[in-house]
Amino acid sequence: MAFQLLLNFFIAVVWMFISVSFTASTFIVGFILGLIMLWIMQRFIPGRFYMSRVWAVIKLVVLFFKELFMANIQVLLLIIQPKMPIKPAIFALPTSLEKEWQITLLSSLITLTPGTLVLDVSEDSKTLYIHAINYEDSDDAINSIRDTFEKAILEVSRS
Amino acid sequence: MTILANILIVATIVFGVIFTLVTAVGLIRLPDIYTRTHAASKSATLGVMFILIGVFLHFWLIEGHLNSRILLGIIFLFITGPIGGHVIGRASYLSGVKLWDKSVVDELAPVVEERKKQFNKQ
Secondary structure (H helix, E strand, O other): OHHHHHHHHHHHHHHHHHOOOOOHHHHHHHHHHHHHHHHHOOOOOOOOOHHHHHHHHHHHHHHHHHHHHHHHHHHHHHHHOOOOOOEOEEEEEEOOOOOHHHHHHHHHHHHHOOOEEEEEEOOOOOEEEEEEOEHHHHHHHHHHHHHHHHHHHHHHHOO | OHHHHHHHHHHHHHHHHHHHHHHHHHHHHOOOHHHHHHHHHHHHHHHHHHHHHHHHHHHHHHOOOOOHHHHHHHHHHHHHHHHHHHHHHHHHHHOOOOOOOOOOOEOOHHHHHHHHHHHHHO
């Protein structure tokens, strides 16, 4: 990833030197040319083509904003009801993520999605303990959200 | 064009105000500290974020002044908001604040119990 990005910058700088014009637009043209070169030669460069990872990050961000907005509206509807039919609970959620930044990212995403709040991470960091505001009817939904988030994070970090 | 921009700005700021109001109502109405942390840490984040986006769009589209500090503020808010909620929840759980009595499941209690035992042994 870092190597490919560096190579791409290098190609862009070389392009600037070739065309003897040191402006931002020449740099961008060189960068796009370098991107095409890297894409053609991805078989010879170790690791995944780095643009696919950037694309995965963009997909994760879009997914996150969608979930954030939908779930906030759910909480709004829950709070303005006179009887407030909530059933709070703390449940364990086994996670297959291993690196620390992945777990931090996942718990931040889960916490920002209303209805769930990460209370604790177990010492072997295999389990997240989550406080859910409405356990009964949202267990499956939460699991599916978790699946989508976890899958998206794995997609970003796949080598 | 200005009308479109105005509609966008008004919509985002109204959304932000509504979510902030939901936060306040939630803080009053919800029963225990954990459910209140839900309201405080998330709807507030989203509400303030929408208001900041509205301010950014207003100064960008109407006044023609692009202020990158607002964007940085949004990002900082996003990073620190959930962590604040998590730390408040965790600290109150570990210091023994009780859950609401209508809570259904508590799978964290045995784990914390186990941890306390190990800590006392040492």
